[in-house]
Amino acid sequence: MTTPGEILRRYGIRPDKRRGQSFLTDSNTVRKIAQAAKAAPEDIVVEIGAGFGVLTRQIAGQAGRLIAVEIDARLVEILQKELAEFERVEIFQNDILKFDFSYISKQYKSRLKVVGNVPYNISSPVVFHLLAHRSAISEFTLMLQKEVVERLISPPGHKSYGVPSVLLQMHADVERLFDVSATCFYPRPKVESSVIHGTFRDQPLVELTDEAFFRRIVKAAFAQRRKMLFNNLKHAQILENMSGAEIQSALDESGIDGKRRGETLSLKEFALLSNILKSKAQPSGEFVNG
Ligand code: SAH
Numbered sequence: 001m002t003t004p005g006e007i008l009r010r011y012g013i014r015p016d017k018r019r020g021q022s023f024l025t026d027s028n029t030v031r032k033i034a035q036a037a038k039a040a041p042e043d044i045v046v047e048i049g050a051g052f053g054v055l056t057r058q059i060a061g062q063a064g065r066l067i068a069v070e071i072d073a074r075l076v077e078i079l080q081k082e083l084a085e086f087e088r089v090e091i092f093q094n095d096i097l098k099f100d101f102s103y104i105s106k107q108y109k110s111r112l113k114v115v116g117n118v119p120y121n122i123s124s125p126v127v128f129h130l131l132a133h134r135s136a137i138s139e140f141t142l143m144l145q146k147e148v149v150e151r152l153i154s155p156p157g158h159k160s161y162g163v164p165s166v167l168l169q170m171h172a173d174v175e176r177l178f179d180v181s182a183t184c185f186y187p188r189p190k191v192e193s194s195v196i197h198g199t200f201r202d203q204p205l206v207e208l209t210d211e212a213f214f215r216r217i218v219k220a221a222f223a224q225r226r227k228m229l230f231n232n233l234k235h236a237q238i239l240e241n242m243s244g245a246e247i248q249s250a251l252d253e254s255g256i257d258g259k260r261r262g263e264t265l266s267l268k269e270f271a272l273l274s275n276i277l278k279s280k281a282q283p284s285g286e287f288v289n290g
Pocket residue numbers: 019020021022023024048049050051052053054055069070071072075094095096097116117118119122
């Protein structure tokens with residue numbers, strides 16, 4: 001494998017830290033990520049942050065179509081040269097956070113597989129963007145900072161269990177595949193990385209009567225991690241029209257002790273609590289007749 005150092009020198013460019021550029025140099029890791037992505041001839045694959053195409057090249061031969069998204073114009077130019085031989089690769093210069101997965105999915109009449117060595121500075125926004133477009137995406141294989149992966153896969157009670165864990169696990173089966181040492185990148189990042197694979201479910205783990213309301217309840221429950229659930233809910237803006245007694249009765253109905261901390265609630269408990277609170281909450285700012 002031509003080393004990234006060589007490619008960068010050949011094209012006379014320096015890695016841009018602000019764009020989270022940390023290129024994979026270990027061919028074994030590149031192969032393992034491509035394998036985990038399980039791209040098949042019928043698949044439309046979208047790659048996040050293609051760089052100068054190490055992973056792109058590896059996946060290009062397996063996928064029916066590979067859409068490589070890269071924000072950096074200098075790298076896009078390199079990608080176009082380096083990958084010119086692959087007819088089924090399309091290169092998009094775009095910000096992945098503005099990338100319309102749903103439009104592409106409709107265009108190809110197929111749910112997308114997403115893969116990428118995700119730029120570290122936008123890892124959480126990327127995960128939330130995928131979640132927002134989940135109906136257009138079947139699976140994702142992502143390399144992320146180890147800490148971010150911890151937050152995504154943690155079970156209740158774990159110190160890394162939080163809003164991202166609940167929101168992602170509600171909609172996806174997520175599995176940590178393997179860790180990747182900082183020595184596998186150029187330039188070498190300060191943190192370790194892990195690769196995860198996820199499959200979006202067609203339905204959330206538990207039926208939700210109001211998805212946006214659920215998100216706000218989960219955020220409120222974790223607003224102050226050390227506080228009791230009841231107190232966090234009492235200060236939640238989304239519940240401003242509910243009295244303490246009403247919140248308490250929703251907790252009772254859900255069978256959840258308000259003295260617990262949000263971080264101990266399972267996904268099912270969050271869903272149940274949110275559905276019950278929703279059924280009791282007055283629509284805020286509206287005049288209710290009768
Ligand atoms: N896949 C390559 C590069 C990974 S580094 C490899 O593994 O070697 C992350 C890449 O994401 C960089 O090329 C960076 O320019 C690109 N990037 C950063 N922010 C981006 C954004 N908002 N949208 C798309 N690409 C982005």
